[in-house]
Amino acid sequence: MVDATGLLPVVTVVIPLLAAVMILVCGRHENIRDGFTVAAAVAMLVSVVAMLPSILAGERIAVSLIPLLPGGDLALRVDAFGMVFALTAAILWLLNSFYSIGYMRSLKEHAQTRFFFCLAVAIASAIGIAFSANLVTLLVFYEILTIITYPLVVHVETPEAMAAGRKYLAYLLIGGVFLLAAVVLTYILTGTTGFAPGGFLAGSAPPLILQILFILFMVGFVKAAWMPLHGWLPAAMVAPTPVSAFLHAVAVVTAGVFGVVRIAGWVYGLDLLASLGLGTLLAVIASFTIITASLFALTEDNLKRRLAYSTVSQLSYILLGVSMLSVAGMTGAMAHIPIHAFLKITLFFVAGAVIVAAGRERISDMKGIGRKMPVTAVMFSGAAIGICGLPPFSGLISKVYLALGAVEGGVPILLLVLVASTVLNAAYFFPIIHTMLVASPDDERSLDSVSEPPLLMLVPIILTTVASVLIFLYPAVPFMDLVEIAIEEITGSVIP
Structure with a gap:
């Protein structure tokens, strides 16, 4: 049995996914469609805030979704650091939803249903990253975020936008290959991918292997836009401004730096990073x-x-x-x-x-x-x-x-x-x-x-x-x- 609190991480991810379905169903009725966008944003924020007292009290909320392999199930776990990302994303998605409606209607933008559908799936992916219990879950949501934001980057469908979209996918999908390699190598070395406070890699391999692994992780988290792997981000500014705001503040780049901090504190640990x-x-x-x-x-x-x-x-x-x-x-x-x-x-x-x-x-x-x-x-x-x-x-x-x-x-x-x-x-x-x-x-x-x-x-x-x-x-x-x-x-x- 899972208590109601334990279900909240799942509910938080599912809310925007359900909204995405309703956005498609009601696409021809813009007021209803946009109403689902706002309602889902409000509901998701309420769901995140409902978990806040437990996390501030030092508790953790965990739930397993799909058994995949020992130490690598698709699972969610809410902790304090994940809540920092999730709460930030939830608040800003609500404000960005109102802003996006005003922006898209003012400019009479085309394909608004596709736009709001992709935003809803993207925020669900971001919350999934924030609440990932292990590297496998983080990888799954991280790659979903890459794919679902591509239509947002190329939204205006001009040659410039399509070129920016190709660059966006090239950087982020290649980064995803490196991240997959890092996750697989971590599992081979330790038999687990679960995040552990202070890390779990110490003593698992020679220093050179762990240094190479860290480089794989860094390239994998190309969404952090560190130089010289940054070119996709300025190019993506051809997208509508609500997308730019979403990329920079709510989900994509935040997911990249979130991943780096998660690896530092919950996979390697500061002492191991220092020794290497x-x-x-x-x-x-x-x-x-x-x-x-x-x-x-x-x-x-x-x-x-x-x-x-x-x-x-x-x-x-x-x-x-x-x-x-x-x-x-x-x-x-x-x-x-x-x-x-x-x-x-x-x-x-x-x-x-x-x-x-x-x-x-x-x-x-x-x-x-x-x-x-x-x-x-x-x-x-x-x-x-x-x-x-x-x-x-x-x-x-x-x-x-x-x-x-x-x-x-x-x-x-x-x-x-x-x-x-x-x-x-x-x-x-x-x-x-x-x-x-x-x-x-x-x-x-x-x-x-x-x-x-x-x-x-x-x-x-x-x-x-x-x-x-x-x-x-x-x-x-x-x-x-x-x-x-x-x-x-x-x-x-x-x-x-």
């Missing part, structure tokens, strides 16, 4: 990506592509935190997942709002647009300031922990990476703020028809910005509480 010298490898990859991606962002005039390179850079903050192999560093890495998600989705929401309200995608064409879209422009400014790590936005929290982690881990040189990144953040964001709020348009009449976006789009922009402030003011409720539990689980230590 893998922290240094991660630090080099992360530092190179953080700085180089920021330099690329400086050169982009297309707002969505600049934000894409910002994401490539910001995601590697999480890899950098893991590389420190310290309690504070891992804390910063885990905390940065929801912090970056709320800030970055705001920025993409604004990019989409400018497209809908003004038809503009290039930063140089947005001079003075804040005069007609003041709320939208101010929200963008707040989120951009947050990415730079300035108060009163949540970005400061993860940067402080990462800085502490560099000192605690005995790698103070990584402080220079954080400082350089912060300067570059300001260099590619502050000119956008100046362009929107201060610069005068080349032609005042060009802004005559511009106004704030529809409320279905504007309200989510405001809410995600406010959420970032609230996370800064009340970080423990609930994200840092969850992170603290996860850190103690894998290290036996408490957050400093």
Whole structure:
């Protein structure tokens, strides 16, 4: 017998899948179809929140779905770190659902039924990744996420979109082959794939084999978009903006960095990573990506592509935190997942709002647009300031922990990476703020028809910005509480 609480992980995954079916059935009736999208988002958030008290109390919720092989069943397990991802995705999917409806209807986009169907299956996959009990389950949901997001990337069906889709599939499916190889090798070495706090690989193979295995995992988690395996992400910006927001904040890239942290804490363990010298490898990859991606962002005039390179850079903050192999560093890495998600989705929401309200995608064409879209422009400014790590936005929290982690881990040189990144953040964001709020348009009449976006789009922009402030003011409720539990689980230590 499985109690009601034990069924909640399954219910959480099934809700968006049922909604996907109803979206197809009701495709010709857009109000009903979109109603199922919103209703499912609400129900899924309720289901996730219903598990939160148990997880905060230190409990774990586990359920086996399909017996596959000893130590590798298709199974779900909810723990504190998984809840960080799941809660973030559930909240943002709800807001993204309202935003998507406003965006798609405003632009009278085609194939809306396919669009919302794919989004529903994708969020189910993301929740499956968050709640995976083992590597086999994670692999299954990870690959489903790759396939189901392809139609979203190529949604506009232009030659450029189709080319971007081919690149998207090439990177992610090849990465999937590497991840499959890593999972198979792990099973051969240990006879299990189940996640264990502190890891389970120690003593299972010679150091060289475990180092090669880690590289397989890193290439497998190409969704983390570390350089040079990042090219798919900027290319995918040809997709509709709600898709861009979904890729960057709700599911795809978050799944990549989530996987890396999961491998570090629940497959290898920090002590084993240190003994194998893998922290240094991660630090080099992360530092190179953080700085180089920021330099690329400086050169982009297309707002969505600049934000894409910002994401490539910001995601590697999480890899950098893991590389420190310290309690504070891992804390910063885990905390940065929801912090970056709320800030970055705001920025993409604004990019989409400018497209809908003004038809503009290039930063140089947005001079003075804040005069007609003041709320939208101010929200963008707040989120951009947050990415730079300035108060009163949540970005400061993860940067402080990462800085502490560099000192605690005995790698103070990584402080220079954080400082350089912060300067570059300001260099590619502050000119956008100046362009929107201060610069005068080349032609005042060009802004005559511009106004704030529809409320279905504007309200989510405001809410995600406010959420970032609230996370800064009340970080423990609930994200840092969850992170603290996860850190103690894998290290036996408490957050400093």
